[in-house]
Amino acid sequence: MQKQTMHVGFIGLGIMGQAMSRNLHQAGYPVTVWNRTASRMEEATVWGAKVASSPEELAAVSDVVITMVGDTPDVRAVVEGPKGVLAGAKEGMILVDMSTISPDATRKLAERVMEKGVRMLDAPVSGGDVGAKEGTLSIMVGGEEEVLRDVMPLFEVMGKNIVHCGPIGAGQTVKACNQIMCGLNLLGMVEALAFAKKAGVDLETMIQVTTQGAAGSWALSNLAPRVIQGDLDPGFSVRFQQKDLRIVLEEADRVRLPLLGTAQVHQLLRSVQAYGKDEDGTQALITILEQLGNVKISEKD
Structure with a gap:
């Protein structure tokens, strides 16, 4: 996938997610966002993001969907819930969970995601708000190397220390x-x-x-x-x-x-x-x- 055609969906616009998604937009990627609190999406429109009405709608227009939400139940809700990512995902789409959640839950989620023909990485980050703003996060990646290669250009916008840690769950x-x-x-x-x-x-x-x-x-x-x-x-x-x-x-x-x-x-x-x-x-x-x-x-x- 080339930069000009890789459409990114970003779910979760907290302190970290807002900065990470903005960096992707500034690097030239078309970014569509969704957040449970609507005011955060309004902030994102100021820097140029498009807004989706649901994770399902976001997934339908995205090649890569990034989730950056609070906890394991939140990831499950936005991915598998009503109007979730899987409801709108195309076969071959890549789901990158950059939240910090349970390694065991990650492995189980990946099994269900891949049954839908969606590829997945777990890629939690470290570096705090400063790293998110400056694009210098450490990114710990679990999943197949081929999938990592496809999204590496996105990771290089958000972080500086990007390490493949092993199979799904290893990043977590x-x-x-x-x-x-x-x-x-x-x-x-x-x-x-x-x-x-x-x-x-x-x-x-x-x-x-x-x-x-x-x-x-x-x-x-x-x-x-x-x-x-x-x-x-x-x-x-x-x-x-x-x-x-x-x-x-x-x-x-x-x-x-x-x-x-x-x-x-x-x-x-x-x-x-x-x-x-x-x-x-x-x-x-x-x-x-x-x-x-x-x-x-x-x-x-």
């Missing part, structure tokens, strides 16, 4: 690994900030030194400065991080693997949710450390 499994490390890095970052503050060390100095050494992480470089400024706005929300960690822990339970650190981060973030910070960025974990340690990290009101 690697994303689960990513979320384990993100959660534990997040906890290490907020604990280090709390420790430094209690010990009377300048926080910006601590970050400057540690980001350049073995302790460096994405959370330390990108989220720690926000914490110091009192900025809890979401690049990636507590709600979605909790969803991802739930998927990890369910899959770990399925294979009988204990994940002690991941479970602790999940419980601490549940405490953040209990204080009504579900839609804050994951750096809001600092608020629980502040309460546990009786320490205030940011002086901002």
Whole structure:
């Protein structure tokens, strides 16, 4: 498929999806969008997207349909539900699920999708809102290499680190690994900030030194400065991080693997949710450390 003839349908226009679909349009691909909340589609028309009335209508005019929605039931609904993607899909169409959902559910969905003559990849992403806006996401791909080759030009618009991880479901499994490390890095970052503050060390100095050494992480470089400024706005929300960690822990339970650190981060973030910070960025974990340690990290009101 050539760029000028590859019509892209994009379902899910949240913080990530809006930026990803806009990048595809700006790269020259015809983009049709659908989103459960209509106002998000109105935003997309401003930058040039066409709007479909349903996933079925979107699929009927698309060579490739990308889903970027919240959770496993959401993917099932937009793909298999009434007026879903499969109702409008042509044989040979490619479905790319870039959501973060259960690896096991992905494999089962792919079986049903392929029975309809639709090819499928699972391709979850990492890199947050910044990566989505700048087109620098890491994309973890599961599925057949031939299908990946067909959509690689689209992936190269949205990301910079594109890795074929194995068969269907492998992308979601690697994303689960990513979320384990993100959660534990997040906890290490907020604990280090709390420790430094209690010990009377300048926080910006601590970050400057540690980001350049073995302790460096994405959370330390990108989220720690926000914490110091009192900025809890979401690049990636507590709600979605909790969803991802739930998927990890369910899959770990399925294979009988204990994940002690991941479970602790999940419980601490549940405490953040209990204080009504579900839609804050994951750096809001600092608020629980502040309460546990009786320490205030940011002086901002």
